[in-house]
Amino acid sequence: MIAEHVGTDLREQVKARIAAAAELREQAVRLRVTRRHRELLARHDRTVVSVAGTPRIAHVVPGIIPLKARRANLEQVTAALREAGVDYFGVRSASDTAAAVAVRAEDRERVLTALRQACRARPGYVVPVRGRQLQEDSALPGYGPGSWKRVAGADVVRCTWYLTDQTNRLVLGVRYGCDIEFWRQEDGELVSPRRNGIAEAVPVDEPAVEADESLFTDFTSLPAEREPVRVTTRPAFAAGAIGRRTFPIDVVYTxxxxxxxxxxxxxxxxxxxxxxxxxxxxxxxxxxxxxxxxxxxxxxxxxxxxxxxxxxxxxxxxxxxxxxxxxxxxxxxxxxxxxxxxxxxxxxxxxxxxxxxxxxxxxxxxxxxxxxxxxxxxxxxxxxxxxxxxxxxxxxxxxxxxxxxxxxxxxxxxxxxxxxxxxxxxxxxxxxxxxxxxxxxxxxxxxxxxxxxxxxxxxxxxxxxxxxxxxxxxxxxxxxxxxxxxxxxxxxxxxxxxxxxxxxxxxxxxxxxxxxxxxxxxxxxxxxxxxxxxxxxxxxxxxxxxxxxxxxxxxxxxxxx
Structure with missing residues (x-):
């Protein structure tokens, strides 16, 4: 009985210490929220969440799911590019949860300016992509001036707007961002800075076309099963590449x-x-x-x-x-x-x-x-x-x-x-x-x-x-x-x-x-x-x-x- 009592006390002490540590972490996050954070949080649909021990400004979207986060980040990026008059086209990323668009390398300054303005208007984050798996703590606040200097020379950058649900328990971040690839011009072609499995070069003056979302990620349903989600792209990426699923998949529960x-x-x-x-x-x-x-x-x-x-x-x-x-x-x-x-x-x-x-x-x-x-x-x-x-x-x-x-x-x-x-x-x-x-x-x-x-x-x-x-x-x-x-x-x-x-x-x-x-x-x-x-x-x-x-x-x- 004494041993059992001591064991119970120890378990309670461990639980208390874990709870105390969690509270200290939350306090640390609150203390690290700067005046700039508070200004950006003036709107009711924004909050601060702790991601890998780091405070992040997140936008509250009731019922948010990963696919919608991917779409939202893609739309945020392409809207900024359209407003700045920058041509872009969707490409197939190595990630099924992150979207990717290509822009001309010669438009770099216009692109970075457009993205910086978008991240200031609606607090977002940016991180250089250099062939490694991105970690949440690598994201830089895109609403601050210093961050853009650190990504200025990157061939690929990812922009992310953190999204959370109405409970703040589910946070969708860097994993669902949108990559911006800077394609350089060579001999009448635009050449990709990284491999994508479809086309590493396209003609410079080739006209844009529309293609279904399912050509860019397997993390979506087939076109016949939903309302069309269209992506502006080039003909090579609109072709139905071999290796795509074309059959429906159901689920059965007992x-x-x-x-x-x-x-x-x-x-x-x-x-x-x-x-x-x-x-x-x-x-x-x-x-x-x-x-x-x-x-x-x-x-x-x-x-x-x-x-x-x-x-x-x-x-x-x-x-x-x-x-x-x-x-x-x-x-x-x-x-x-x-x-x-x-x-x-x-x-x-x-x-x-x-x-x-x-x-x-x-x-x-x-x-x-x-x-x-x-x-x-x-x-x-x-x-x-x-x-x-x-x-x-x-x-x-x-x-x-x-x-x-x-x-x-x-x-x-x-x-x-x-x-x-x-x-x-x-x-x-x-x-x-x-x-x-x-x-x-x-x-x-x-x-x-x-x-x-x-x-x-x-x-x-x-x-x-x-x-x-x-x-x-x-x-x-x-x-x-x-x-x-x-x-x-x-x-x-x-x-x-x-x-x-x-x-x-x-x-x-x-x-x-x-x-x-x-x-x-x-x-x-x-x-x-x-x-x-x-x-x-x-x-x-x-x-x-x-x-x-x-x-x-x-x-x-x-x-x-």
């Missing part, structure tokens, strides 16, 4: 409200005696509102998604904006071939039927609601431009041997997948998959249903998880697609798995929030007791409210459409 009395009554009516305690754990069916935050992450970090399908047992979250054109709620009754299989309480069974969704695209991502996007993510993290999918292998292994009643559901399903792959292709699989969005092909799922009819049917008709299940979407699809040349192993996704039942989870969540380094993270829990759930709910809600601080358009009453 969701259940495990606290719904009707659902609980149905579950009890079918004598719920799952073969393994993990399948019956209360945490498996608890709705912690993860779906709300997962949709927020999708809105922020994957604007290229077309439609979002929510597969449920005739349940709909009360907060979900079902009037949104991209949201489609799908009942189990619409996708199960065999009505006698319903109701079902087996996620493996539900997942085996996803390819029956009417209108679903050939290429789609399957999300569990406890999976979140942690930063900007691109279609090519999941699908190559030619349609090949990517899967992400876990270091965790499928136990060797035959399925056993003692196996947890995931292990039993993995063993059953192994048998099917070995019988069909002669290979033995050993590794599980990471708990990330799964890149799936609708046609591959059709083939699996036809190729393994008995195993597929057995899984689809099992009301509760069974030792005979296969895991179609999270494993079998990937191995089958790999063997039929339609998927490859991916390695370019930064992923974090957070078990809410682990004692050190607060530290893990704190690091995730501070760095936002993960493309994808999963908040999972299959082992906690019901007594522990309320504490974990409070912890997770605090974390998610900080990470995704305002509603997405997929929530009722959201004002950030």
């Amino acid at each position: 969701w259940v409200d495990g606290s719904d009395p009707h659902w609980l009554q149905e579950r009890a009516a079918f004598s719920d005696r799952p073969y393994h305690e993990e399948a019956a754990n209360a945490a498996r069916y608890l709705s912690r509102d993860e779906l709300r935050y997962s949709l927020r992450s999708l809105h922020l970090y994957a604007p290229w998604v077309r439609n979002i399908y929510l597969v449920t047992a005739d349940q709909t979250p009360e907060w979900l904006n079902t009037d949104h054109p991209r949201i489609k709620v799908v009942s189990h009754k619409e996708i199960f071939k065999d009505p006698a299989a319903l109701p079902t309480f087996n996620s493996h069974a539900i997942e085996s039927q996803l390819h029956h969704i009417d209108g679903l695209s050939e290429h789609f991502l399957y999300f569990n609601d406890d999976v979140m996007l942690g930063q900007e993510i691109l279609p090519q993290h999941f699908f190559l431009p030619n349609g090949l999918g990517k899967f992400y292998l876990s270091p965790a292994l499928i136990p060797y041997g035959e399925p056993s009643p003692d196996d947890p559901p995931v292990a039993a399903a993995g063993k059953n997948n192994r048998r099917l792959i070995a019988e069909r292709f002669g290979d033995t699989i050993f590794r599980k998959m990471k708990h990330v969005p799964h890149a799936l092909h609708r046609s591959v799922l059709d083939e699996i249903e036809a190729e393994f009819p008995e195993a597929h049917q057995r899984t689809a008709t099992s009301r509760f998880r069974s030792a005979d299940d296969v895991s179609v979407t999270s494993s079998l699809h990937h191995y089958y697609a790999f063997h039929t040349q339609r998927s490859i192993a991916g390695e370019d996704l930064v992923y974090r798995y957070c078990d809410l039942g682990n004692p050190g989870v607060e530290r893990v969540l704190g690091r995730l929030l501070a760095t936002r380094e993960a493309h994808v993270f999963c908040l999972n829990d299959t082992t906690s007791t019901e007594a522990e759930l309320s504490r974990q709910q409070a912890l997770m809600t605090r974390f998610l409210d900080e990470y995704f601080p305002y509603p997405s358009p997929y929530e009722r009453g959201a004002d950030n459409r």
Whole structure:
């Protein structure tokens, strides 16, 4: 008891010191706000935010998202150039979150003067780009005279107007700025100061054309899926280069409200005696509102998604904006071939039927609601431009041997997948998959249903998880697609798995929030007791409210459409 008491005191002291340090940092930021800052903050839509310990003037834009920040910075730069009468054209940048425009090197003084005036009128920042990844602390205040002397000779500079949301928790800075490239004239051509993958030289007097935004960044949806966003450019950059994605990508979620009395009554009516305690754990069916935050992450970090399908047992979250054109709620009754299989309480069974969704695209991502996007993510993290999918292998292994009643559901399903792959292709699989969005092909799922009819049917008709299940979407699809040349192993996704039942989870969540380094993270829990759930709910809600601080358009009453 004494040791436990001492341990608690130490934890409280650590928390107090962290809070005190945070307050000191905020005080330091406030003290460093100069009189010039205060003058520039006279307008109500500006504020000071701390970025990497440095005060930055930010413009408050309710509901701001990364794609809109990219567009806003591009528009700010091009508006300044147009007002100054400077010719420019859009070029493809190496960054999908930062835009880029080209100007003639001989117009340097006019360009820098125009940008300096724009940064004074609406406080912005400038930084020279010299082939390195830009850091937030390298940005110089563009509303001050000294900064422009430091970028005067740079071949490429980036202008950024810091943007923040109405809570000041989400700050979008240098990563979303606009690069200005100074192209020099040589023998009747304008020559780029850096490589861009499309054209390093264009004719001097070539007329400008208009092109869609999707030719300049993969971090946007296809033209047919939105209102056109046009960019002034040169013909080479308006040509559809090979390697662009030209197919739609949808997202599918499966969701259940495990606290719904009707659902609980149905579950009890079918004598719920799952073969393994993990399948019956209360945490498996608890709705912690993860779906709300997962949709927020999708809105922020994957604007290229077309439609979002929510597969449920005739349940709909009360907060979900079902009037949104991209949201489609799908009942189990619409996708199960065999009505006698319903109701079902087996996620493996539900997942085996996803390819029956009417209108679903050939290429789609399957999300569990406890999976979140942690930063900007691109279609090519999941699908190559030619349609090949990517899967992400876990270091965790499928136990060797035959399925056993003692196996947890995931292990039993993995063993059953192994048998099917070995019988069909002669290979033995050993590794599980990471708990990330799964890149799936609708046609591959059709083939699996036809190729393994008995195993597929057995899984689809099992009301509760069974030792005979296969895991179609999270494993079998990937191995089958790999063997039929339609998927490859991916390695370019930064992923974090957070078990809410682990004692050190607060530290893990704190690091995730501070760095936002993960493309994808999963908040999972299959082992906690019901007594522990309320504490974990409070912890997770605090974390998610900080990470995704305002509603997405997929929530009722959201004002950030």
